[in-house]
Amino acid sequence: MDISKRARKAANILKTTSNNDRNAALKAIHDRLRDNKDRILDANKLDVESAKSNDLSGALIKRLELTSTKFDVMLQGLLDVAALEDPINKVTLERELDDGLKLYKLSCPVGVLLVIFEARPEVIAQIGSLAIKSGNAAILKGGKESLNTFTVIQDLVSDALSRTRIPSDALQLITTRELVADLLKCDEYVDMVIPRGSKELVQNIKRSTTIPVLGHADGICTAYIDEFANPEMAAKIVVDSKTNYPAGCNAIETLLINKNAPLAGKRTVAALIDNGVTIYADEPTMEFITDAIGADQHLKLADADAFDTEFLCLAIAVKQVDNVEEAIEHINEHGSHHTDVIVTDNEANANKFLIGIDSAGVYWNASSRFADGYRYGFGAEVGVSTNKLHARGPVGLDGIMSYQYVIKGNGQVAGDYVGAGGAKRFQFKDINLTK
């Protein structure tokens, strides 16, 4: 497959370029896009008009539309990424195996990324800049609804790169679905797939490739109100976790309330209802809440699927539990291993929860909405992963880095050492690295 082979060749060169060269390429792309703002926005208008005449959803059109402000934010993003520390060749281990025989562990790019996204054309600059900064080649596939915007940006990026030391094939933009299907089979040349879009997109891709996929199909996050929760804090954290951005993967979908926390439970559910959230309650909760605040149109009985549902809107499933152990068990079984929260003033229960939950993020007295690369201080976010291998949770530049072991010797051979035929012993002296 020509595209992936060219990407691999570009990756092999990109890996050897200096931080200055990579930053210069980002600046070149930035300048070229800035100088052609009108042309790009005009192309985007065509896409938006065509989307409207095809009756695409309002939400999609909003994501598709490249406003002047979004454009400027995208440009600034290119400069921000250039300003990040060089992620390549960071030494994370230095060990003297024996006199004159040294082992190093160095960060290096993963290689070739295939990034698949929907609608939002500014992702090209976002992901493209992260790829170049980290020395990875990227093949970018946008949705067909953004074809005009995409084509113009593609020409400009490719033209900008051709004047730098970064190979033009480092960023290739493709538009057809058939090409993606082919590329998903190229596990010899493509090292990682990053889908940015709906749950369906991610699931479809995971099913159709053996290449590692960075992403999360589900975001079923849970908050647990412990017996020892401060009622006001519980209400505040749960309302933020649910309503700050209900479409986010880090919004909670389930609330567990300890049976001995009636005050915190009542206050929290009332606050959710005040914020327009529909409550799908199990029977004990239903009983207790109706007793406490009376019937309400927002209060409904949970069905069997409620606790495995990602609502992504102002709705939440609520269940009563006996203790922190039951909460942990419920979350490990029904959650999607994304981010889960305990509200409690009891340190022992908090520690049980923090260590017992098998999720990318486990929070004590803080909103689930902090699960985000920028809020973690990563400077950039590649995505959020519920994989347990490689990158987990919010993923910054680190997530598209691999590592290599380098040995520098002066002629040493294994046969001289114990275990391989010789008598010499390794010394294993670690060199302290200052961070």
Place this chain on the structure above:
Amino acid sequence: MDISKRARKAANILKTTSNNDRNAALKAIHDRLRDNKDRILDANKLDVESAKSNDLSGALIKRLELTSTKFDVMLQGLLDVAALEDPINKVTLERELDDGLKLYKLSCPVGVLLVIFEARPEVIAQIGSLAIKSGNAAILKGGKESLNTFTVIQDLVSDALSRTRIPSDALQLITTRELVADLLKCDEYVDMVIPRGSKELVQNIKRSTTIPVLGHADGICTAYIDEFANPEMAAKIVVDSKTNYPAGCNAIETLLINKNAPLAGKRTVAALIDNGVTIYADEPTMEFITDAIGADQHLKLADADAFDTEFLCLAIAVKQVDNVEEAIEHINEHGSHHTDVIVTDNEANANKFLIGIDSAGVYWNASSRFADGYRYGFGAEVGVSTNKLHARGPVGLDGIMSYQYVIKGNGQVAGDYVGAGGAKRFQFKDINLTK
């Protein structure tokens, strides 16, 4: 699937156990096996006899046979693993996001491992102990040729665990191929597959699962003799890399010789022939070597496939290259991204090579045979990986660890911060961790 669900439940408990509890379990297994040495060795004799009467290969019978010495080494291994540092809950990042809002990154087990191996029954204790030490549950599948040994060990391990705080389901041993096929589909419960055996085994498994597989299908390692190589050092390193253990994945299969290094080239090829290695040479090498040392029964012309072949025996493909750039290009295209070596006294060429090669290990003036977890000082080896994501190269306990982010707050919500509706700004103060 019952086995994988039980393993998952065990993993959820195992994750919360103390290092002392896990070590006590290893000691219990150690004692139980030690006290039943005769029973185990008798069972193994049955397997060996049956393998002989079924005309299985000598190599396989050798791997299958559990000698008294191998048994004692296996027992010692259990104690050695117990003595390793606790790999769980190591803090690798501590960051104050804001006053009273702290982010931690902590190591944690991956979860459930499926380990598939052939013949060698001592792998049960080896991998089983690494799994328990690291808080992972493991499902172990041995070859049917070791059924008797396997069944006895299984009973003893399970009985030993039942007297400890580690759930018995933490280590489950299975024997049928059908169960493996089912388990490879359980991506909801199994987090990682570790095949230990032939290239065919690894390839078959990689093809039949979407669960991440830790391993390497090929070990096509290459040594490059540069124009500025010390001839004696070149010969010594290349001979060790090829002949120290030709069946190892870290043995070299290809030798590239710079056209301006006739002396080093000649001396190395002559030394290889002296050590019984068959040389498959490209035409320029053939010409030059025949001129230098005359015809030899070990000297043959390379065919088209020679440079993509893993010989795993005393044979090597040899090619002449013009310069270090051509060597790099050849290795990136034909190698298996395992371990590659440059022999040179020229630092600039060495650095070109070290940075240009896309392999797990890149060595300057040292034998490829150092690519091994014990020789890297990892204390234990789970396997060798040519994956670029997660673990790469020789893999120690780290390779079966994941991580979690923990946030501890006192009621903070995202909505108070810039970007999510509020005005507060994050502070991002990193706490220095001493290693």
